[in-house]
Amino acid sequence: MTTKQLEHLDRVVIRFAGDSGDGMQITGQQFTNTAALLGNDLATFPDYPAEIRAPAGTLPGVSGFQVHFASDDIYTPGDAPDVLVAMNPAALKVNLKDLPKSGILILDTDEFSKRNLKMAGYETNPIEDGSLAGYRLFAVPLTSRTETALASFENLTVKEKRRCKNFYALGMTYWLFSRSMDATIEGLKERFKKKPQYAEANTVAMKAGYAYCDASEEFQVRYEVPPAPTKPGTYRNISGNEALAIGLVAAAGRAGVPLFYGSYPITPASDILQYLAGYKNFDVTTFQAEDEIAAVGSAIGASFGGAIGVTGSSGPGIALKGEAIGLAVMVELPLVIVNVQRAGPSTGMPTKTEQADLLQAVCGRNGESPLVVLASSTPSNCFHMAFEAVRIATKYMVPVILLSDGYLANGAEPWLLPEHIEELADVRISFHTDPKDFKPYRRDAATLARAWVKPGTPGLEHRIGGLEKQDQTGNVSYDAANHQKMVQLRQEKVQRVVADVPDLKVYGPDRGKLLVIGWGSTFGAIHSAVRLAQADGLKVAQAHLHHLNPFPANLAELLGRYDRVLCPEMNTGQLRMLLRARYLVDVQGLNKIEGQPFRVREVLTRIQEMA
Amino acid sequence: MSPEAPVLDKKHFESDQQVRWCPGCGDYAILSSMTKAFAEIGVPREKIAIVSGIGCAARFPYYVNTYGFHTIHGRAPAIATGLKVARPDLHVWVVGGDGDILSIGGNHFLHALRRNVTLKILCFDNRIYGLTKGQTSPTSEYGKVTKTTPMGSLDRPVNPISLAIAAEATFVARTADKWNDHFRQVILAAAAHEGSAFVQILQNCVVFNEDSWEPVVGREERDEHALYLEHGKPLRFGRDREKGIRLDGSEPEVVTVGEGGVTEADLVVHDEKDEALAYLLSRLDLPRFPMPVGIFRRVEGFVPLEKGIARQREEAMKKKGKGDVMKLIHSGETWTVNG
Numbered sequence: 018m019t020t021k022q023l024e025h026l027d028r029v030v031i032r033f034a035g036d037s038g039d040g041m042q043i044t045g046q047q048f049t050n051t052a053a054l055l056g057n058d059l060a061t062f063p064d065y066p067a068e069i070r071a072p073a074g075t076l077p078g079v080s081g082f083q084v085h086f087a088s089d090d091i092y093t094p095g096d097a098p099d100v101l102v103a104m105n106p107a108a109l110k111v112n113l114k115d116l117p118k119s120g121i122l123i124l125d126t127d128e129f130s131k132r133n134l135k136m137a138g139y140e141t142n143p144i145e146d147g148s149l150a151g152y153r154l155f156a157v158p159l160t161s162r163t164e165t166a167l168a169s170f171e172n173l174t175v176k177e178k179r180r181c182k183n184f185y186a187l188g189m190t191y192w193l194f195s196r197s198m199d200a201t202i203e204g205l206k207e208r209f210k211k212k213p214q215y216a217e218a219n220t221v222a223m224k225a226g227y228a229y230c231d232a233s234e235e236f237q238v239r240y241e242v243p244p245a246p247t248k249p250g251t252y253r254n255i256s257g258n259e260a261l262a263i264g265l266v267a268a269a270g271r272a273g274v275p276l277f278y279g280s281y282p283i284t285p286a287s288d289i290l291q292y293l294a295g296y297k298n299f300d301v302t303t304f305q306a307e308d309e310i311a312a313v314g315s316a317i318g319a320s321f322g323g324a325i326g327v328t329g330s331s332g333p334g335i336a337l338k339g340e341a342i343g344l345a346v347m348v349e350l351p352l353v354i355v356n357v358q359r360a361g362p363s364t365g366m367p368t369k370t371e372q373a374d375l376l377q378a379v380c381g382r383n384g385e386s387p388l389v390v391l392a393s394s395t396p397s398n399c400f401h402m403a404f405e406a407v408r409i410a411t412k413y414m415v416p417v418i419l420l421s422d423g424y425l426a427n428g429a430e431p432w433l434l435p436e437h438i439e440e441l442a443d444v445r446i447s448f449h450t451d452p453k454d455f456k457p458y459r460r461d462a463a464t465l466a467r468a469w470v471k472p473g474t475p476g477l478e479h480r481i482g483g484l485e486k487q488d489q490t491g492n493v494s495y496d497a498a499n500h501q502k503m504v505q506l507r508q509e510k511v512q513r514v515v516a517d518v519p520d521l522k523v524y525g526p527d528r529g530k531l532l533v534i535g536w537g538s539t540f541g542a543i544h545s546a547v548r549l550a551q552a553d554g555l556k557v558a559q560a561h562l563h564h565l566n567p568f569p570a571n572l573a574e575l576l577g578r579y580d581r582v583l584c585p586e587m588n589t590g591q592l593r594m595l596l597r598a599r600y601l602v603d604v605q606g607l608n609k610i611e612g613q614p615f616r617v618r619e620v621l622t623r624i625q626e627m628a
Numbered sequence: 629m630s631p632e633a634p635v636l637d638k639k640h641f642e643s644d645q646q647v648r649w650c651p652g653c654g655d656y657a658i659l660s661s662m663t664k665a666f667a668e669i670g671v672p673r674e675k676i677a678i679v680s681g682i683g684c685a686a687r688f689p690y691y692v693n694t695y696g697f698h699t700i701h702g703r704a705p706a707i708a709t710g711l712k713v714a715r716p717d718l719h720v721w722v723v724g725g726d727g728d729i730l731s732i733g734g735n736h737f738l739h740a741l742r743r744n745v746t747l748k749i750l751c752f753d754n755r756i757y758g759l760t761k762g763q764t765s766p767t768s769e770y771g772k773v774t775k776t777t778p779m780g781s782l783d784r785p786v787n788p789i790s791l792a793i794a795a796e797a798t799f800v801a802r803t804a805d806k807w808n809d810h811f812r813q814v815i816l817a818a819a820a821h822e823g824s825a826f827v828q829i830l831q832n833c834v835v836f837n838e839d840s841w842e843p844v845v846g847r848e849e850r851d852e853h854a855l856y857l858e859h860g861k862p863l864r865f866g867r868d869r870e871k872g873i874r875l876d877g878s879e880p881e882v883v884t885v886g887e888g889g890v891t892e893a894d895l896v897v898h899d900e901k902d903e904a905l906a907y908l909l910s911r912l913d914l915p916r917f918p919m920p921v922g923i924f925r926r927v928e929g930f931v932p933l934e935k936g937i938a939r940q941r942e943e944a945m946k947k948k949g950k951g952d953v954m955k956l957i958h959s960g961e962t963w964t965v966n967g
């Protein structure tokens with residue numbers, strides 16, 4: 018046995034790719050958990066097809082999971098993989114273009130049959146025709162080796178044995194990056210509590226993959242990515258959808274008011290409904306409605322009843338909810354609307370990410386229908402913004418749209434957990450009960466919020482509805498002057514939320530040549546690019562908006578401190594349009610509408626052109 | 629009722645808002661009968677919430693001094709479902725017209741019924757769009773000439789009773805706006821029902837569809853044309869209750885008791901628990917048959933949605949303990965970085 022070399026690396030990006038049925042998501046998640054436990058900073062990005070199981074071996078059936086882990090801070094799942102694990106020719110075909118030459122490529126030679134090659138559109142076998150020259154290729158018969166390793170498992174069918182090949186590949190990557198297999202072994206035991214033979218088989222397959230690399234002459238170098246110097250505290254790896262669900266529960270729990278989540282299944286928002294359905298013991302009610310309209314309707318009904326009404330969907334569903342959201346604006350009830358955006362228009366690309374629903378959120382209803390718009394920037398930030406959405410909606414008696422997207426929803430990162438409940442903001446809700454001089458539309462002097470009255474309160478019986486309200490009494494009114502007054506009051510109320518919006522901070526010089534401003538999930542790519550540009554000595558700063566309506570109070574002044582402003586967005590320039598309209602600043606765009614997040618170098622190149 | 633509870637009267641349930649329906653509209657009679665019924669039901673007004681959609685009928689909540697929510701077109705059953713699930717202690721009524729409940733709100737109607745959520749859904753059915761001034765509605769007759777169907781409607785009408793039964797409703801009834809006593813009985817029965825209750829109210833639109841239901845509802849003809857359903861009683865009608873409904877195989881037929889050897893024993897006996905019979909009765913209509921009115925179907929014992937949800941929540945609390953937010957935040961695989 019030869020002595021293997023050990024090399025230190027600061028950061029590595031691995032992409033696992035295979036058929037939808039090959040278990041690539043699980044493989045990637047296992048690798049992620051291990052990296053997290055080792056103390057690496059990390060970010061992940063799953064990329065899977067909309068079809069549940071497209072025909073095996075075809076290009077549309079390819080599912081991928083990318084994990085970026087490092088010994089210092091990282092903010093994105095990485096522009097391009099350093100290591101590509103491709104379980105079949107289709108996975109190679111789809112992903113090879115992203116792998117730089119000199120990248121590590123692990124292939125399962127057993128899957129490179131004539132039939133599979135043809136399905137992937139290869140005329141000749143790329144393993145044999147020299148087209149992979151330049152890559153550090155490890156062509157291994159993963160399937161047959163897995164089968165051999167599991168020869169003694171008489172209680173498993175051949176098919177079941179073959180299915181363990183993803184853990185064989187995982188074992189290889191563990192060896193390659195000097196990782197312990199312990200956490201995965203424990204995880205498998207937990208996952209297959211009822212079928213211990215599966216846990217054992219996958220463990221054996223993984224160990225076989227590890228041992229193979231250890232013994233093989235082919236693998237001469239292994240790598241080590243030391244832990245990142247992170248802030249002390251307790252961490253967990255969290256996806257945006259799970260963080261968002263927990264944020265809603267935390268805010269309702271802090272307020273001591275029941276949470277009601279009415280939703281209709283839609284990619285990529287369904288997880289939120291599924292998570293919340295498991296939190297019934299937190300005084301959470303979930304309601305899978307018959308359609309998107311009923312979902313928001315039920316949430317409005319629950320809010321009328323004194324619960325925190327929340328509905329969640331993605332763009333097409335939000336379009337359907339528009340009229341009901343307008344009702345919530347009119348009756349001034351708290352309502353949180355979560356939009357996990359996906360690539361549109363229409364059905365678009367359900368599993369691909371985009372941030373093209375900003376104007377829909379700000380403007381997408383009939384009449385003058387202002388509401389609060391928030392956006393989360395990272396997976397763990399979804400927790401904080403969901404919490405804020407509930408706090409603002411209940412404080413101001415106003416609907417709040419919270420924008421997330423597919424990239425945040427399914428991506429994951431370590432989350433530094435709050436240790437004490439007191440670290441979370443107060444959510445104070447008081448229901449009005451005093452019948453003396455009660456008027457349904459009398460307002461709080463500071464917030465302009467009307468009182469929240471629970472039906473069942475004696476002496477406060479009143480009627481609300483979507484017809485224009487008379488100021489104070491809430492009676493139906495078609496009076497001309499009253500309408501103008503009410504439209505302005507509703508607008509003014511949303512504007513007053515600015516008191517709860519922190520001033521926008523910049524990362525970098527507080528004045529100078531270039532400000533890069535963004536919102537939502539582009540945070541990581543913009544931040545990484547700005548850091549690189551700053552390291553190169555460019556006078557560039559970053560500001561990232563979490564409050565899209567109203568904007569932070571200092572935004573106008575801040576925009577004025579820089580010669581130029583760049584706004585990268587995964588749309589054709591929606592925030593840019595709002596900023597230009599509102600502040601008369603000549604904001605420049607960088608607009609990517611590919612259903613994929615920005616790469617750091619795409620943003621960096623544009624910064625270099627402008628700074 | 630506790631001794632100190634106030635005796636409720638009709639006035640107690642009337643709001644201070646001026647009623648704005650057309651003079652002569654059937655809705656006035658319904659409003660009057662409903663406020664009377666509320667007084668009789670005896671639930672304090674703060675415990676009642678009336679949720680409506682859009683249309684003439686949907687203005688109803690403004691005129692009743694309870695909690696009320698005039699929402700958007702068709703969505704009242706969905707909004708009321710959220711309210712009832714969040715607040716099972718409230719008595720929630722849904723009011724809408726035939727367009728509101730059966731056309732734009734058809735989907736919500738279907739699902740509210742199959743979920744058996746304890747809502748009392750009242751459909752003021754005048755077979756026309758009134759608030760938009762006279763267009764064909766989902767219950768308008770085939771061939772009906774309206775402003776939007778100048779050559780006659782080509783849509784076959786929906787039968788709300790059949791639809792409700794097919795949607796698994798546990799209480800389905802039909803009454804008419806001006807039948808004070810019959811109306812009262814049906815409404816009191818609906819109010820007492822646990823689970824969703826659907827009541828079709830034959831209502832007269834005095835401006836755009838005058839006397840549409842007159843052959844069934846009117847004093848002149850109702851004995852001949854209305855078949856009053858009573859649980860456990862044979863199906864009889866006619867001025868002298870001389871006629872009845874008999875089954876020939878599965879085909880209903882009108883017979884006259886005492887003629888051709890027909891006796892009362894030959895008639896169908898109404899059974900509110902018999903789903904097939906309820907459906908069969910829902911298909912009877914003029915001109916071949918009288919139109920059945922009263923309670924078609926009433927079955928108890930199905931857990932209503934709001935109770936099921938509350939039970940699951942309690943079960944989860946019992947099993948997992950009352951949720952602790954910090955524990956939830958710290959759940960899953962965590963790791964600690966020491967300072």
